[in-house]
Every structure is written in structure tokens, then in C-alpha cells.
Amino acid sequence: MEQSAHTEFEDALTRAWSTQRENHSGTVADYIPELSKADPGHFGAAIATVKGQIYTIGDAEVPFTIQSVSKAFAFCLALEIAGPDLVASRVGVEPSGDPFNAIVFDPGTNRPFNPMVNAGAIAVAGILHEHLGADAFDFMMERFSLAAGRPLALNEAVYRSEAETGHRNRAIAHLLLANDALAVAPDAALDLYFRQCSIEVTATDLAWMGATFANMGACPRSREHAFDLGPVRSTLAVMFTCGMYDYAGHWAYDVGIPAKSGVGGGIVGVVNRQLGIASFSPRLDAKGNSARGVGAFKVLAEHFGLHAFDCT
Ligand code: GLN
Known part of the structure; x- marks a missing residue:
């Protein structure tokens, strides 16, 4: 029997989350003193669709600062x-x-x-x-x-x-x-x-914000217009090539979707016309990207064939 989309999103999130849960690599940012207070154990993720559905796992409602x-x-x-x-x-x-x-x-x-x-x-x-x-x-x-x-x-x-x-x-x-x-x-x-x-968000918020970009500037949760179409297109291009700092090339190679990370531990990814994906885990790798977040996005990209140049 064909799996419903509902179950498929939940299964994929569970898989991405459980493969990264035991990943204890990286360190919480401390160059901004207040960020060092983050709980390194927090880990959440969310997927929002342009049709207005939301799927979450773990600490998806824990607030953190949006940073970059x-x-x-x-x-x-x-x-x-x-x-x-x-x-x-x-x-x-x-x-x-x-x-x-x-x-x-x-x-x-x-x-x-x-x-x-x-x-x-x-x-x-x-x-x-x-x-x-x-x-x-x-x-x-x-x-x-x-x-x-x-x-x-x-x-x-x-x-x-x-x-x-x-x-x-x-x-x-x-x-x-x-x-x-x-x-x-x-x-x-x-x-x-x-x-x-220093604007405070949750992984759920970031997933909706990503879905707003995926939805050409209109938030699929509120149906409100947040951004203009031309600027969204241009921003996605820059996210694709520059969003993950000096890991951007690797990210495009492995994950293949426009994304942006921040030292608060958040990452937002955009599957154009389809999804906003977000992760939150404060331990950062050497490039300043959330270590578990990068791992979780790789699993999700693989699972759904999200890479811009996937042929399936
Ligand atoms: N506010 C941070 C800074 O300027 C943002 C950096 C980041 O998230 N990479 O250092």
C-alpha cells in the first residue's frame, strides 16, 4: 500500500533525527557570551509544506536566536x-x-x-x-x-x-x-x-519562513504576503551559492538546496515551490554550521531526492 504523504514526512524526520541524535560533535558558540548558555542537547527539526502542513520532531518548539x-x-x-x-x-x-x-x-x-x-x-x-x-x-x-x-x-x-x-x-x-x-x-x-x-525563533518558525520563500513570498501558514517574488528568487540564488559560508560548495554538492545557517544552531532550507525545512541544534562544526543539522539535512535530501540535480 502506498504510504500517505503524512506518514512519509514523519518517517523521514524520525530517520533524520535518530541518525543524528548520537552525534555529539561540535561546540556551542561562545564568542557571544549569552549564546554559550544554550543547552547543547537540544535537537529539533520541522518541515512545512506550501500547502500549509507542518511536521515536527524533537525540540522544534524550543526558542533560539535566528542569528545569520x-x-x-x-x-x-x-x-x-x-x-x-x-x-x-x-x-x-x-x-x-x-x-x-x-x-x-x-x-x-x-x-x-x-x-x-x-x-x-x-x-x-x-x-x-x-x-x-x-x-x-x-x-x-x-x-x-x-x-x-x-x-x-x-x-x-x-x-x-x-x-x-x-x-x-x-x-x-x-x-x-x-x-x-x-x-x-x-x-x-x-x-x-x-x-x-537576536530575533527569537523555533525550528517550526524557520520551517514556515522557508516555506514562505518556497511559496513565492506568501506564508502558507497565515496566507499573508511577506516578501516580493523577484527578491525571493534572487535570495534563493544567493542562499544556494553562499548560504553555508565556506561549506557552501560541499553543501551544494551533498544536499543541493538553498539554505542558510546561523550560530544559534538553526538551519533553514528551501525546496522551491514545495517545502521549508528547518533544524535546530546548537553544537556547531568548524565552519560554524550546526553539526547535527548538516547531518539531518543530508538524510532528508537523500530520502526525498531533494537535490536540485537529482534525476528521479
Ligand atoms: N550575530 C552573529 C555574528 O555576527 C551571526 C553570525 C552567524 O550566525 N554566523 O557574529
């Missing part, structure tokens, strides 16, 4: 608000092959390589602040919430912790200003960036 996963959604909003030409004048779309926090710029343009690494994301925050001023964070929060299908909130403690200690990002912001890749005060761009990284 926010970069994809912020980039999408910057394209909408400022237009692709202005955005292209501030940040590139080439994989850098460098770690997420590298202090490196494209030598040809003096711009950050792409919006998925810190330098590019701070430039994107600068664009949003330039166009929306003091309202930029509320705007971002509203759209992120529409994409998640519920109101999200800021984790004040993580925000303060990063704002107090983020000197490397501060250095990057000042270099952006020196390179004309920022048109607002570095502190304004940084404050928005630190806030956007």
Missing part, C-alpha cells in the same frame, strides 16, 4: 525596499570561500563578497536603515513575523550581549564606511544587524 539565518530574509527585504541596482552597488553575490566573520572584501570592487557573510549583512542592514531610518527594525520584525505566521520577539539578553562584545563586526562596519559600502553611521547599521540576529 536572518541575513537571507534581510537581503530579500533590502532588494524590495532599495531595488537591485542600489543593493548591487553595496554588496556582491559571489561566494567568498572565507569564514562568516572574515574581514575581507572583493578586491575588484572593495565590496563584501555576498550578503550571507557578516560584512555583506552589515552592508544590507545599512541599506535598510538608510531607507527606513528608525523604523527599520520594526519593519523587519513585521515581515519576519508574517513569514513565520506568528508574532516574533527580540531576545534582549542576546542582543545586549552581542552589542557589548561585537568588536569584530564593529571593525567590519567601519571598513564598509571607509569603502563607501555604507551610507549611514556604522553604529546605526550595527544596531539593526545585532537586533535582527
Whole structure:
């Protein structure tokens, strides 16, 4: 008898989760002091469909900060608000092959390589602040919430912790200003960036946000429009090539879907026109990606034949 889709999603999640449960590799991020308090044992995953179904396993309702996963959604909003030409004048779309926090710029343009690494994301925050001023964070929060299908909130403690200690990002912001890749005060761009990284989500929220991208910008949970179509397409392209930092090539090779990770332990993946997939486990590998999350995505990609170039 043919397995119902319902059971198939649940079985696949169970398989992915149980194969990774005993994976104790990696370490919780501690360079932002507040992140070091995360429980390394937490592990959850979720799949949301564009038709509005949700399947979850493990700690899918445990909140954590979105961190760099926010970069994809912020980039999408910057394209909408400022237009692709202005955005292209501030940040590139080439994989850098460098770690997420590298202090490196494209030598040809003096711009950050792409919006998925810190330098590019701070430039994107600068664009949003330039166009929306003091309202930029509320705007971002509203759209992120529409994409998640519920109101999200800021984790004040993580925000303060990063704002107090983020000197490397501060250095990057000042270099952006020196390179004309920022048109607002570095502190304004940084404050928005630190806030956007401290938005609290669950794996379930991230799965819905991924499904919103898969669904051309409309959240399948709330049916609300969160993002414009053109920017979604462009963002998925950059997620595909740059979303996993200096693991992006391996990820494209092994998993083969657009994705974005964050040091809070979250990963979101998008199967275009079909699914949003998310995992949460705070132990990170050497590249700063969730170790169990990467493992779980490999199992799911294999199980469903999700790879963009699968022939079946
Ligand atoms: N807020 C973090 C930072 O700038 C985000 C990094 C990440 O998730 N890779 O360091």
C-alpha cells in the first residue's frame, strides 16, 4: 500500500533525527557570551509544506536566536525596499570561500563578497536603515513575523550581549564606511544587524519562513504576503551559492538546496515551490554550521531526492 504523504514526512524526520541524535560533535558558540548558555542537547527539526502542513520532531518548539539565518530574509527585504541596482552597488553575490566573520572584501570592487557573510549583512542592514531610518527594525520584525505566521520577539539578553562584545563586526562596519559600502553611521547599521540576529525563533518558525520563500513570498501558514517574488528568487540564488559560508560548495554538492545557517544552531532550507525545512541544534562544526543539522539535512535530501540535480 502506498504510504500517505503524512506518514512519509514523519518517517523521514524520525530517520533524520535518530541518525543524528548520537552525534555529539561540535561546540556551542561562545564568542557571544549569552549564546554559550544554550543547552547543547537540544535537537529539533520541522518541515512545512506550501500547502500549509507542518511536521515536527524533537525540540522544534524550543526558542533560539535566528542569528545569520536572518541575513537571507534581510537581503530579500533590502532588494524590495532599495531595488537591485542600489543593493548591487553595496554588496556582491559571489561566494567568498572565507569564514562568516572574515574581514575581507572583493578586491575588484572593495565590496563584501555576498550578503550571507557578516560584512555583506552589515552592508544590507545599512541599506535598510538608510531607507527606513528608525523604523527599520520594526519593519523587519513585521515581515519576519508574517513569514513565520506568528508574532516574533527580540531576545534582549542576546542582543545586549552581542552589542557589548561585537568588536569584530564593529571593525567590519567601519571598513564598509571607509569603502563607501555604507551610507549611514556604522553604529546605526550595527544596531539593526545585532537586533535582527537576536530575533527569537523555533525550528517550526524557520520551517514556515522557508516555506514562505518556497511559496513565492506568501506564508502558507497565515496566507499573508511577506516578501516580493523577484527578491525571493534572487535570495534563493544567493542562499544556494553562499548560504553555508565556506561549506557552501560541499553543501551544494551533498544536499543541493538553498539554505542558510546561523550560530544559534538553526538551519533553514528551501525546496522551491514545495517545502521549508528547518533544524535546530546548537553544537556547531568548524565552519560554524550546526553539526547535527548538516547531518539531518543530508538524510532528508537523500530520502526525498531533494537535490536540485537529482534525476528521479
Ligand atoms: N550575530 C552573529 C555574528 O555576527 C551571526 C553570525 C552567524 O550566525 N554566523 O557574529
